[in-house]
Amino acid sequence: MSAVVVAARRTPIGTAGHAFKGLTCEDLAAPVLAAVAADCAGLGLPVEDVLLGNCMGPGGNVARVSALAAGLGTEVPGATVDRQCGSGLAAVLLGARGVQDGLVLAGGVESASTAPLRTHRGAAEPYGRAPFTPRGHPDPDMGPAAEALAVKYAIGREHQDAYARRSHARALAADFTAEIVPVAGRAADQRPRPLRAGTLARLPAAFVPGGTITAGLSSPVSDGAAVVAILPAASRGGPPGLRLVAGAVVGCDPELPGWGPVPAIERVLRRTGASLGDVAVIELVEAFAAQVLAVTGGLGLDALGADGDRICPGGGSLALGHPWGASGAVVVTRLFTGLVRSGAPRGTLGLAGAAVGGGMGVAALFEVV
Template sequence: MVEPTTPVVVAARRTPIAVKGGALAHLTAVDLATPALRACLEDLAQPGDVVLGNCMGPGGNLARVAALAAGLDVTVPGMTIDRQCGSGLAAIITAAEPIRAGDDRPRLAGGVESCSTAPTRIADGVAYARAPFAPSGHPDPDMVRAAQDLAVHDGITRERQDAYAARSHERAVHTRASGGFAAELVPLETDDTGPRARIPAMLGRFPALFPDAADGGTLTAGNSCRDSDGAAAVALVPAAGRGDRPGLALIATATVGCDPALPGLGPVPAVEQLMKRAGRDLGDVAAIEIVEAFAAQALAALTRLGVADDDPRVCADGGALALGHPWGASGAVSVVRLFSRLVRAGAPAGTLGLATAAVGGGLGVAALFEVVR
């Protein structure tokens, strides 16, 4: 049920996504976020806030800096939040809360990551790649090792992972070639650089990342995402104030914790809780966007949710395995993709879309959207 205060996404844009050290490496997180925010401002009143997700940036309040850089009034505050790989989706959920509570001002929300300019962090004179996902006494695997462990845990074969990765690239290559990403992209110096037509034929040549694993090592660079640079943003308004603009009504959300040893399973309890709250069934959902950090992780979560490996609803234009994974932005990229797949493509009112992500440390974030026209 879409109430007058239901938050509705009425604009959704993203930058191209490029591999770390690639075509966007000279741009900072603020440089990436600013054009995505500007692109969502058309025909909007002055927003009440800007909320951005970010994982590994320079610190400080990136959302505030990007809001000012985008030309917003100095009275618009800005908040930067960190839920690791779920940050972009969490930012959208957070920005929607005041609207649902009755604040009728628009919000801008999304996520950004410049992996290329992420600072080196040092503690006690020693550089480290990331902060802990969990405290001492709890499992704290990095996400790559955790995905390999999940492949062993669930018996997900190399062939199955490679087949899933191949589909992601094939779908993204087709969509890019047909101009299917054009309406959502803000112009920068490049197009998406991740999708590669040759990858499906090359997947069998990639060496195992963990040959010491119990299954001989099924995770490879080919069936894993690439760390990437990019940003995505959406504009949210209350349903009563959207006028005749079509959009995606945010009808339910869920954020949950799970075993930090197997963080890739986070979407499972999140989606289950989400569907229970919404009184819906996953079979009712027309479009699913899961952050494909690793083929093994996506397959483990989807299988538990009763979704087939090749279900056409899942990342129908390719996902992070092909496009890349700008950590703090990827959850927001999923919402931009749902907007294109459903709103821009003319799906009828009432059509449902799902976005979900797994998070380091053992979390899952999920949001259910409904097309309004």
């Protein structure tokens, strides 16, 4: 893949039903699309396409609606990508593959607050979610699936509590100003807060009686959007950026969907010949503390020890929130800030990854250019 991310922005992230409870997907995505397009105005390149990940929106091609709402012009098309929690990162990979001689704006958006209720024809009540697998295959909800991962890989409560506290502390200490596009008068993420060890320890199990995963160790349902601008590497000559070295989407056991980033990252590393030791920053969508610790352990990383400084160094979804369709693009935006905006040397590597309901994982390796 020969494409470069040259701009990356996001909204603040709000907990569903709170900060952005009245905003639709296009209300969230349009300001970010407009901001990224403005960031790239000096390049003199047309916007070829808009690709946005989305999981629970109203349909009607959210990407096209958002592109029009952003004022990009009627000639700019759009396509909406659904790979559940990996949708935003999948949209970035598709955008990098498809960009030709202009810019592709790719990312994701989720408005859980305004997502429609869905009802099968003839049914009396809406259903909670669509199935991730067909009948006869495991299809656990994400909380119990994360609990099963914690049991299988012996991820204890104390380690989960410690990881969640660190995620919030890092988010509180981080400066997100350069990447955030204010929306509805809000310019800061809603959720990050100081977490006391005693407070976390008192929380009850949220999904499985006697389990280890609590509400404090789980990412909240959230609203938000994130967008990056991608151009072909052949047209380089502009500002610093992140070259996409390789990406991968893989399937895994649907009974343990949180494991998906492990084989996805391993495939990316095989394709590139890189090792995790070569990677300066690793941004994972933190669905659950147990899930992140299982994945990092499976990759041979010590997330609470020697490797901790490079894993979600500005906090992650546990602190910021998890707007499903957008989170995969949020981690790319975090990489862009952590590497490009911070002035990391050329050749520095960053890794992004996400688990996907139904048993999938998506990952991408980037290089500062």
